[in-house]
Amino acid sequence: MTRWILWLLGGVLLGGIVHLTTVLWLPRTATQDAYSRLLAITPANAVTTLPDPSPDKVILPYMDPAFATAICRYDLASGPLQLSLNVSQAYTSVSFYTRFGTAYYAINDRAAGRRVIQLDLMTVQQRSEMPQEEDVTAADRLIVESPTVTGIIVLKALAPEPGLMPMAREALASGRCKTQS
Amino acid sequence: MRLLFGSLFAFAVAALVGLGMTWLTLATGTAFGAVSIGAWTAWPKTGTPGIDPYARAVIARTGQLPIGIGDGVAFYAHSDDKGRRLDGRCDVDIQGVTPTARFWTLTLYDPDGRLVANSVNRQGFTSQEILRDMDGSFAIRVGPRARFGNWLPTGGVEHYTLVLRLYDTPVGVATRSGREAPMPSITAQDCR
Numbered sequence: 001m002t003r004w005i006l007w008l009l010g011g012v013l014l015g016g017i018v019h020l021t022t023v024l025w026l027p028r029t030a031t032q033d034a035y036s037r038l039l040a041i042t043p044a045n046a047v048t049t050l051p052d053p054s055p056d057k058v059i060l061p062y063m064d065p066a067f068a069t070a071i072c073r074y075d076l077a078s079g080p081l082q083l084s085l086n087v088s089q090a091y092t093s094v095s096f097y098t099r100f101g102t103a104y105y106a107i108n109d110r111a112a113g114r115r116v117i118q119l120d121l122m123t124v125q126q127r128s129e130m131p132q133e134e135d136v137t138a139a140d141r142l143i144v145e146s147p148t149v150t151g152i153i154v155l156k157a158l159a160p161e162p163g164l165m166p167m168a169r170e171a172l173a174s175g176r177c178k179t180q181s
Numbered sequence: 182m183r184l185l186f187g188s189l190f191a192f193a194v195a196a197l198v199g200l201g202m203t204w205l206t207l208a209t210g211t212a213f214g215a216v217s218i219g220a221w222t223a224w225p226k227t228g229t230p231g232i233d234p235y236a237r238a239v240i241a242r243t244g245q246l247p248i249g250i251g252d253g254v255a256f257y258a259h260s261d262d263k264g265r266r267l268d269g270r271c272d273v274d275i276q277g278v279t280p281t282a283r284f285w286t287l288t289l290y291d292p293d294g295r296l297v298a299n300s301v302n303r304q305g306f307t308s309q310e311i312l313r314d315m316d317g318s319f320a321i322r323v324g325p326r327a328r329f330g331n332w333l334p335t336g337g338v339e340h341y342t343l344v345l346r347l348y349d350t351p352v353g354v355a356t357r358s359g360r361e362a363p364m365p366s367i368t369a370q371d372c373r
Contacts, residue, residue: 018199
């Protein structure tokens with residue numbers, strides 16, 4: 001009897017390890033995560049406007065229907081990325097996500113402080129390889145470091161009233177993201 | 182032989198316990214660092230690089246992109262102030278004020294994060310389009326039948342989730358209580 005209880009305890013302990021391993025491993029095996037969903041409908045390193053979320057068409061769950069949303073799915077393998085976006089009159093934001101959906105940086109129009117949100121996205125390695133003098137001239141350029149080579153940038157513009165949706169879409173239409181090389 | 186049976190038994194227990202716990206935590210959406218104010222709960226840390234492994238797994242499974250902390254904070258409500266599950270066949274009142282933010286939006290989703298179809302094609306309100314009282318507070322009636330004022334239709338679905346998103350707000354990881362961030366009350370009314 002004691003023997004079986006010991007086996008049971010061993011099993012429970014091992015189960016804890018199995019649990020932690022699967023939780024940590026899961027993001028790497030997910031086939032329905034945001035990146036995989038966007039892979040099919042967005043080209044790399046270009047801005048794609050998403051259709052408005054509606055009851056019968058869900059691209060990503062829990063999208064805010066008050067916003068016009070555009071995606072730049074990036075791949076930094078060929079070099080750093082330049083992003084620019086004219087801000088709308090209401091509220092505009094740019095959020096950065098890793099390949100696995102971790103939000104690592106977000107900025108809104110007020111924090112950017114200008115009519116155009118402009119920034120350079122690069123990997124940590126590309127940042128360290130940047131020539132020193134270029135770093136100085138880049139003082140007025142915002143540089144964001146991506147933890148992963150691929151990822152997602154979400155560009156959003158708020159339509160405070162449904163009638164202002166065209167204005168929000170127009171602001172997003174100014175969005176550009178391209179690799180420098 | 183005993184050793185073989187014993188280890189097989191232990192492995193079976195391990196698989197059952199380990200996978201069962203994983204399934205359970207993902208199905209209930211467990212995450213650390215919750216900020217609960219009334220019926221509303223936010224996970225500001227989920228919008229930062231310091232996101233915990235459970236929230237990361239939930240995000241990978243559902244395919245959502247959490248709102249980044251530099252953008253805003255999302256508060257979720259699945260039940261009313263008394264802890265009863267929100268029912269789309271009943272009337273529910275949302276009353277009060279919201280924490281400081283440049284804009285906020287309130288949106289109704291089904292439990293899978295889809296918008297709910299309804300006759301007037303309204304899925305939520307923004308801070309600019311809502312009708313307010315003289316003191317700046319507001320009242321929203323959430324229910325299946327059309328109402329005067331701020332009516333948010335439920336389309337008669339059984340369960341739904343309300344999401345209040347604050348954009349450009351000081352509310353975040355450091356927020357602890359309702360005094361810093363006053364959230365509107367959620368009160369269930371008649372049910373027919």
